[in-house]
Amino acid sequence: MGIKFLLHAICVWTSTTCWVLTASTDDGLVRVSLKKQPLDLKRLNAARITRVGLESNVNDQGAGVVYLKNYLDTQYYGEIGIGSPSQSFSVVFDTASSNLWVPSSKCLFSIPCHLHSKFRARWSSTYTKIGIPCTINYDYGDVSGFFSLDHVKVGEIIVQDQEFIEITREAFVPFLVAKYDGILGLGFPEISVEQATPLWFSMMQQGHINHKLFSLWLSGDLTSELGGEIVFGGLDWRHFRGGHTYVPVTRSGYWEIVVGDILVESISTGVCKFGCAAILDSGTPLIAGPTQIVDQINSAIGAEGIVSMECKNVASKYGYALWNTLISGVRPEIVCVDVGLCLYNGSQKVSGRLKTLLEDETMEGSAMGESAVCTFCEMIVFWIQVQLKQQKTKDAVFQYVDQYILKVETSYSTVCVSGFVPLDVPPPRGPIWVLGDRFLSAYHTVFDFGNMRVGFAKSAN
Numbered sequence: 001m002g003i004k005f006l007l008h009a010i011c012v013w014t015s016t017t018c019w020v021l022t023a024s025t026d027d028g029l030v031r032v033s034l035k036k037q038p039l040d041l042k043r044l045n046a047a048r049i050t051r052v053g054l055e056s057n058v059n060d061q062g063a064g065v066v067y068l069k070n071y072l073d074t075q076y077y078g079e080i081g082i083g084s085p086s087q088s089f090s091v092v093f094d095t096a097s098s099n100l101w102v103p104s105s106k107c108l109f110s111i112p113c114h115l116h117s118k119f120r121a122r123w124s125s126t127y128t129k130i131g132i133p134c135t136i137n138y139d140y141g142d143v144s145g146f147f148s149l150d151h152v153k154v155g156e157i158i159v160q161d162q163e164f165i166e167i168t169r170e171a172f173v174p175f176l177v178a179k180y181d182g183i184l185g186l187g188f189p190e191i192s193v194e195q196a197t198p199l200w201f202s203m204m205q206q207g208h209i210n211h212k213l214f215s216l217w218l219s220g221d222l223t224s225e226l227g228g229e230i231v232f233g234g235l236d237w238r239h240f241r242g243g244h245t246y247v248p249v250t251r252s253g254y255w256e257i258v259v260g261d262i263l264v265e266s267i268s269t270g271v272c273k274f275g276c277a278a279i280l281d282s283g284t285p286l287i288a289g290p291t292q293i294v295d296q297i298n299s300a301i302g303a304e305g306i307v308s309m310e311c312k313n314v315a316s317k318y319g320y321a322l323w324n325t326l327i328s329g330v331r332p333e334i335v336c337v338d339v340g341l342c343l344y345n346g347s348q349k350v351s352g353r354l355k356t357l358l359e360d361e362t363m364e365g366s367a368m369g370e371s372a373v374c375t376f377c378e379m380i381v382f383w384i385q386v387q388l389k390q391q392k393t394k395d396a397v398f399q400y401v402d403q404y405i406l407k408v409e410t411s412y413s414t415v416c417v418s419g420f421v422p423l424d425v426p427p428p429r430g431p432i433w434v435l436g437d438r439f440l441s442a443y444h445t446v447f448d449f450g451n452m453r454v455g456f457a458k459s460a461n
Contacts, residue, residue: 029209029231029232029233029234029236030154030155030156030157030203030208030209030231030232030233031155031229031230031231031232031236032078032079032080032093032154032155032229032230032231032232033078033079033226033227033228033229034076034077034078034093034218034226034227034228034229034230035076035077035078035090035179035225035226035227036076036219036227036228076092076093076218076227076228076282076437077090077091077092077093077179077180078090078091078093078230079091080152080153080154080184081152081153082102082119082124082150082151082152082153082164083119083120083121083123083124083126083127083150083151084124084125084126084150084151085123085124086151086153087117087119087120087123087124088117089102089117089119089181089182090117090179090180090181090182091180091181091182091183091184092180092182092183092184092282092283093184093186093216093230093282094183094184094185094186094187094281094282094283095186095187095216095254095255095280095281095282095283095447096185096187096254096255096279096280096281096282096283096284096434097136097183097185097186097187097191097283098185098186098187098188098189098190098191098192098193098196098198099136099164099165099183099185099192099193099196099198100152100162100163100164100165100182100183100184100185100196100198100199101136101143101145101164101165101166101167101182101183102117102118102119102164102165102166102167102181102182103116103117103118103119103166103167103170103181103182104118104119104121104145104146104166104167104168105118105119105120105121105122106166106168107145107166107167107168107169107170108168109169110168110169110170111176112170112171112175112176112178113167113168113170115176116175116178116180116181116182117181119148119166121148121150121166124150124151126150126151126160126161127148127149127150128148128149128150128161129148129149130146130147130148130149130163131146131147131148132146132147132194133145133146134146134147134165134193134194136165136193138171142169142171143167143169143170143171143175144167144168144169145165145166145167145168145169146165146166146168147163147164147165147166147194147196148163148164148165148166149161149162149163149164150162150164152164152199154199154203154232155232157203157208159199159202159203159206159208160206162197162199162202163196163197164196164199165193165196167182183283184199185198185199186198186200186214186255186282186447187253187254187255188252188253188254188255189201190252190253191253191254200214200232203232203233204449208232208233209232209233209234210233210234211233211234211450212448212449212450213233213234213446213447213448213449213450214230214231214232214233214446214447215230215231215234215235215236215239215444215445215446215447216228216229216230216282216440216444216445216447217229217230217231217236217239217240217444217445217459217460218282218437218440218441218459219441219461220441220442220459220461221461228441235444235446238460239444239459239460240443240444240457240458240459240460241457241458241459241460242457242458243457244444244446244455244456244457245455245456245457246446246448246451246453246454246455246456247453247454247455247456248452248453249452249453249454250277251277252452254279254280254281255279255280255447255454256277256278256279256280257277257278257280257454258275258276258277258278259272259275259276259277259278259433260272260273260275261273262276262289262293269292269293269296271290271292271293271431272431276430276431276432276433277429277430277431277432277433278432278433278434278435279432279433279434279435280435280439280440280445280447280454281434281435281436282436282437282440283436284434284436284437285419285436285437285438286419286420286421286434286436286438287419287420287421287433287434287435287436287438287439288420288421288422288423288433288434288436289420289422289423289431289432289433289434290422290423290424290430290431291422291424294420294421294422297420298420318339318341318377318380319380320394321339322335322336322339322377322380322381322384323384323394325338325339326381326384326385326388327388332381332382332385335377335381336374336377336378336381339377341374341377342374342377342378343374419436419438441459441461442458442459443456443457443458443459444456444457444458444459444460
């Protein structure tokens with residue numbers, strides 16, 4: 001089967017034709033509506049996926065690779081309740097992690113905790129303290145806290161005695177501006193910190209759902225207040241068209257499948273003709289894969305020049321200066337400062353050179369214009385770094401620096417940046433792909449634990 005996304009396709013190796021499970025809206029389903037926050041330049045500029053070694057507090061010793069996310073770019077989140085009476089929290093439903101965590105009332109010295117809802121154990125009559133300390137590692141820092149036990153409300157059902165983490169310290173950068181309070185992992189127990197039972201496992205064990213699966217639909221309607229819906233225990237036929245095509249889960253831990261050849265403009269790249277692992281990740285909008293293929297995709301989708309004029313101006317006026325500054329040994333994080341496009345204090349405002357760069361006089365000196373130019377500069381520096389690692393020539397690099405596809409809203413305009421980012425994992429574990437919301441929003445996706453498979457059908461967006 002070929003699953004097409006924008007101008008490329010990922011061919012997924014499938015099993016034989018399978019039945020499609022359907023369920024009525026009142027047949028034992030647990031529904032959670034998802035909200036959506038718009039992407040902005042600050043979040044997306046900081047968004048990346050990092051490959052690291054397996055963390056010691058994760059129990060899947062065969063996983064081989066754990067990638068860290070920063071959640072700065074997360075768009076979709078929904079509501080749950082913890083305790084009796086229920087205390088409400090907004091959480092990211094993340095298929096690439098397995099723990100549930102929310103800020104604790106004992107989080108006193110982390111600023112992000114004071115900007116979000118905090119769990120107050122003394123308010124709950126069903127609370128049980130476990131107290132085991134833990135740390136979860138993210139790209140921009142860690143969150144740490146301790147385990148507790150209480151009832152969790154999801155949709156209209158109550159999951160009793162669910163393990164969760166009360167966070168007492170949060171990394172400053174990713175969670176300061178987040179509209180959500182915590183993370184609800186939908187991955188497998190193998191990647192759960194301290195072997196805590198994932199919430200959706202508890203739903204099955206306690207008999208709350210009729211079928212051992214959940215389904216995800218992400219709305220493509222930019223004007224709708226409803227960002228999507230996650231349904232535990234079945235499907236909603238209103239969210240998809242036609243039947244589902246199912247592929248097996250190849251490794252328990254993440255929702256990992258195998259993809260076949262990668263097509264760019266209907267032309268085979270040959271990179272995954274013998275199969276590549278792919279992780280389905282609802283916690284990021286990005287699609288990550290081998291640099292070689294990401295380069296080709298970005299080249300294809302940017303052929304018509306869909307990036308903002310500001311970014312093109314940065315690339316054309318300062319591209320070679322950025323290149324020369326990088327290869328001269330200046331640290332990447334201060335390259336844009338060195339050429340005068342960002343301030344040293346990290347506020348993402350630029351020097352007086354902005355006035356000669358921006359052609360639109362109404363943008364001169366505005367916070368948006370300054371922030372955008374600095375952001376574009378830093379994105380171009382990152383792109384150059386990737387190309388240097390591939391030993392690309394200077395001229396070849398600047399054929400690609402203006403290739404972007406994700407729309408990002410600002411106070412004054414909308415710009416477009418790439419939703420494809422490089423992630424190079426060497427054999428035997430790699431190459432590997434991470435398929436985030438840019439991929440998942442094109443489909444209605446069924447995560448079928450009972451049959452260890454994932455189903456895709458065309459979304460009814």
